[in-house]
Amino acid sequence: MxxxxxxxxxxxxLNFILGGSGAGLIIAAAFIHxxxxxxxxxxxxxxxxxxxxxxxxxxxxxxxxxxxxxxxTSWMTREAFAALVLFPVGLxxxxxxxxxxxxxxxxxxxxxxxxxxxxxxRGIPAWRVAQVVPxxxxxxxxxxxxxxxxxxxxxxxxxxxxxxxxARLIAWSAYRGEVKSEALxxxxxALQLGAIAALVLIGAGFYFTQAxxxxxxxxxxxxxxxxxxxxxxxxxxxxxxQGFSLPRQxxxxxx
Amino acid sequence: MVADLRRCVGCQxxxxxxxxxxxxxxxxxxxxxxxxxxxxxxxxxxxxxPVGCMHCDxxxxxxxxxxTATRKRPDGIVTIDYDLCIGxxxxxVACPYEARAKVDGVATKCTFCVDRxxxxxxxGLKPGVDPEATPACVNSCIAKALHFGxxxxxxxxxxxxxxxxxxxxxxxxLETGPNIFYLWDKAL
Numbered sequence: 001m002x003x004x005x006x007x008x009x010x011x012x013x014l015n016f017i018l019g020g021s022g023a024g025l026i027i028a029a030a031f032i033h034x035x036x037x038x039x040x041x042x043x044x045x046x047x048x049x050x051x052x053x054x055x056x057x058x059x060x061x062x063x064x065x066x067x068x069x070x071x072x073t074s075w076m077t078r079e080a081f082a083a084l085v086l087f088p089v090g091l092x093x094x095x096x097x098x099x100x101x102x103x104x105x106x107x108x109x110x111x112x113x114x115x116x117x118x119x120x121x122r123g124i125p126a127w128r129v130a131q132v133v134p135x136x137x138x139x140x141x142x143x144x145x146x147x148x149x150x151x152x153x154x155x156x157x158x159x160x161x162x163x164x165x166x167a168r169l170i171a172w173s174a175y176r177g178e179v180k181s182e183a184l185x186x187x188x189x190a191l192q193l194g195a196i197a198a199l200v201l202i203g204a205g206f207y208f209t210q211a212x213x214x215x216x217x218x219x220x221x222x223x224x225x226x227x228x229x230x231x232x233x234x235x236x237x238x239x240x241x242q243g244f245s246l247p248r249q250x251x252x253x254x255x
Numbered sequence: 256m257v258a259d260l261r262r263c264v265g266c267q268x269x270x271x272x273x274x275x276x277x278x279x280x281x282x283x284x285x286x287x288x289x290x291x292x293x294x295x296x297x298x299x300x301x302x303x304x305p306v307g308c309m310h311c312d313x314x315x316x317x318x319x320x321x322x323t324a325t326r327k328r329p330d331g332i333v334t335i336d337y338d339l340c341i342g343x344x345x346x347x348v349a350c351p352y353e354a355r356a357k358v359d360g361v362a363t364k365c366t367f368c369v370d371r372x373x374x375x376x377x378x379g380l381k382p383g384v385d386p387e388a389t390p391a392c393v394n395s396c397i398a399k400a401l402h403f404g405x406x407x408x409x410x411x412x413x414x415x416x417x418x419x420x421x422x423x424x425x426x427x428x429l430e431t432g433p434n435i436f437y438l439w440d441k442a443l
Contacts, residue, residue, distance in 0.1 A: 002280040005357040008344055059342020059360025066322035066341045076321040076345055122315040122429055123351040241353055244289055247423050249300050250260035251440040 003059075013235035014053035017228045019114055020136060022046025023107040024144020025151075026090060028164075030104035032148055032157055037094045039151050040103060043144070044090045047110065051083060075120050079113035086110055111140045118234075126184065126238040131175040136231075138164065138171035142195075143227045146220035155206075158216040162202045165195045165223060183240070187226075187233035194226025256367070256393070257416050258305045259438040262400035265290055265303030272395035273307075276368060283356050285365035286392045304437070305392070305401060308333060308354040308365035309425070312432025316346035316355065316362075324362070330405075331434060332369055337361050351429050367403070368392075383412055406434070418442065 025043035032039065055064055068084075070077045086106040093099035115136035118127040126132075142164035149157045172191055176184075198219035205212035205219075265288050273279070273286040289304040310333045317325045317333060324339035325346055340361040347355045347362060355364045368390040375381075375388020382388045383404030393401040404413035413436075420438040427433070 003357075003359055004280065004282050005344060006347060006353075006355075008348055012344070054343075057344065059344075059357055060340065063322070063339075063341045066324075066339055067343065068321070069323045069339070070321050073318040074321040074345075076319065076343065080321070117319075117345070120315070120319050121345075121349045122431065123349050123353070127348075239348060241351055242426065244291070244304065244306065244352075244425060246260075246291060246293070246302060246304065246425075246437075247427075248421075248437075248439040249293065250302055250438075252261050 005059075007239050008235055009057065010232065010236060011053045011057035013232045015050040016114055016118075016136070016231045016235055018046045018050030018053065020050075020111060020140030020231065021143035021147060021224070021228075022048075022050065023086075023111040023114075024140040024142065024164075025147045026086075026093075026107035026144070027104045027111075027141060028144045028148040028157070028160055030100050031160055032152055032154065035097045035100060036152055037097060039148055040090055040093045040100065042147065042151060043107065044087060044094075046147075047083060047086070075113050075116040079110060079117060082106060082110040082113050108137075111137050114140070123241045124239050125242050126179050126181045126234065126240070129175065129178045131171070131178045134171040135168075135175045138168040139227045139231065142168040142223055146198075146223040146227075149216045149220040153213050153217065155212065155216075158202050158205060158212070158219070161216070161220060161223065162199060165198055165202075168227070169195045181238045181240070183238040184230075184233060187230040187237075191226045191230045194222045198223045256310075256390075256435045257402040257404075257413055257422070257438060258435055259400045259402070259416075259420075260302055260304065261438065261440075262398045263288065263303040263305060264398050264400075266397060268395045268397055269305060269392035269401060272391040273365070276371075276391035277366075279363070280358060283358055283363065285354075285363075306352060306354075306425070306435070307392075308350075308367075309352050309431070309433030309435050310365075310367060311434065313430065315349040315351070315431055319345045319349040321345065328369075332367050332372070333364075334366060334369060335362055335364065351426050351431065352433070406436070 022043040025039050029039035067080045090103045093103040115133040118132050121127045145161040145164040149161050201215040201219035205215035267288050269286050286307045291302050293300050314333050322339045322341050324336045327333050342357055342360040344357050355362050372382045380388035386394045389403050393403045404411040406413045421440045422436040422438050424433045
């Protein structure tokens, strides 16, 4: 029985979902006080799970190391190298927080590579635009900040999430100005509404301090859900090529 | 490669010849012929457009490939090394021409029947002129709509056709430099 595949499926989407969130969490961990090693450990676990999911998508799993062969032009290779460096440094940051800033920079590099993977796919209009890069980075940061809120539950983490949400809204707005894909309508609307709802919840938490933590956690969950749905839709549902169109019609017979 | 849109009748013989020559499985067509209708009644026009791997000058599939399985030969043909390919599918989503499919774990696409070309060249034959050194789709075309050759050689059959006719390439705005030229009218 022949196996046939033409598009990336949920396994590839999971790499962008979990990898982005994990990298965002490690970046957010660098800003949280008091610093904690657990967000770093959770971030690495997310990234590892995402990479495992995309490994499941590859056709020849035992050749996985071949992914490292083309650092000169392939962003997938660069992402793999970024992960290879991030894991030992992240482990170091888990053991001693001195390495946390370096781990955060490497997580940003990993996130950047993920965004450029989509940008380099010239076949797909919803991916190849420059605006997809800030969108993926802002989305990853927002999801990471959400996880940070859920894990450490501090006002600073909630403030970080609010900043990340505003950045994600701006990035989405810039992206939507460039890409008019019907496939992204529902997920895009959910992303906007999710961000607004999360911002309202965080804002309410600053006024009603007794409810601040549950509101922040709920804001985090809403941010995660809306961000993950958008990435899933972007990778698996909006991956259309521009199709074929003729700039000229053949001239047959008499003119 | 040149495809003369004025001559193509959409018979799909090239598609069948390709499948026969390359043994592609059901659902995979390295050479396809699109049936495109444009306009509104009564001003409707119809064109048959052979498509497949465009063997681009600047192939995005090659740049994104993490394993270096996709390469471009000096003669311009884009190839896949099945022993290197990991089947990540990145080339599939990078190709603007929907030319690739992952089959049994590795990426596959039109090779311009590279084995025929190489065997023909080894025997002193000329691709595009001698059928033994020419892709199966071109050999099979009943309407002489498909032509193959070296567009950089001013003496080649291809150069003659391109000089005598007006042509375009698909999605040129993406700047991949596709190498299937579509003839649509006589030269001005």
